Amino acid sequence: MIEEAGRKLKAKIAKRGKEAEYLEKLAFVKGDATSLGELIRDGLAMEPLLNVTSLQTREFNNSLKVFCCLCNTLGNVWPEYRGDFVTQLAMAMGDEDTVAISVFGAERFRDEAPGMYLTLVPITGSFNPSAFSARCEFTTSRGYYSHWFDWTELVELLQAPGTRLVTPNNEEQCKINGAYFVVCGKQCVSQ
Numbered sequence: 228m229i230e231e232a233g234r235k236l237k238a239k240i241a242k243r244g245k246e247a248e249y250l251e252k253l254a255f256v257k258g259d260a261t262s263l264g265e266l267i268r269d270g271l272a273m274e275p276l277l278n279v280t281s282l283q284t285r286e287f288n289n290s291l292k293v294f295c296c297l298c299n300t301l302g303n304v305w306p307e308y309r310g311d312f313v314t315q316l317a318m319a320m321g322d323e324d325t326v327a328i329s330v331f332g333a334e335r336f337r338d339e340a341p342g343m344y345l346t347l348v349p350i351t352g353s354f355n356p357s358a359f360s361a362r363c364e365f366t367t368s369r370g371y372y373s374h375w376f377d378w379t380e381l382v383e384l385l386q387a388p389g390t391r392l393v394t395p396n397n398e399e400q401c402k403i404n405g406a407y408f409v410v411c412g413k414q415c416v417s418q
């Protein structure tokens with residue numbers, strides 16, 4: 228899967244004639260995001276990342292990074308691992324780096340989730356729409372799990388050690404079509 232993603236993206240870039248500029252900066256790394264801190268720590272590439280990429284280490288380490296966790300990926304993580312997942316993102320960030328997270332909002336779960344996941348049954352496995360719980364989560368026949376978030380629990384989750392919401396920092400600013408998009412910076416030790 229990861230190799231296929233790499234091939235497709237590289238082919239797209241090559242079509243635009245920008246291959247020389249972009250391809251040397253492009254690397255795909257497969258791993259469990261709950262161990263992200265073993266690959267990148269305080270914005271610096273650790274040895275396992277250096278071993279699998281052709282990125283220029285100094286360029287990577289000196290760059291400002293935006294870590295993205297989009298499209299409700301956080302909702303695919305089982306509740307018992309979610310806090311660790313966010314902590315690992317915080318560990319990976321350098322002081323000036325940013326984390327961007329988007330999740331689906333709980334208030335749309337009942338009306339929208341069954342229809343949305345129906346189109347994904349060939350990938351995720353089947354589910355029983357009446358089993359979509361009041362806790363805004365469900366698991367399919369193949370063990371695909373998804374949870375949609377309310378604002379309070381999202382904010383609580385993002386209070387993992389070393390992170391804080393920077394901007395925007397209130398629900399209405401972060402809400403887009405019933406989903407939440409938040410941007411987090413790393414908390415300074417002195418704050």
Ligand SMILES: C[S@@+](CC[C@H](N)C(=O)[O-])C[C@H]1O[C@@H](n2cnc3c(N)ncnc32)[C@H](O)[C@@H]1O
Pocket residue numbers: 258259260261296297298299300303304
């Ligand atoms: C909802 S998809 C979103 C994919 C992508 N972020 C996007 O914007 O299209 C969630 C992805 O996260 C992956 N995933 C879930 N838990 C993970 C983990 N612990 N480590 C790495 N990837 C994980 C799943 O395999 C799936 O591909």
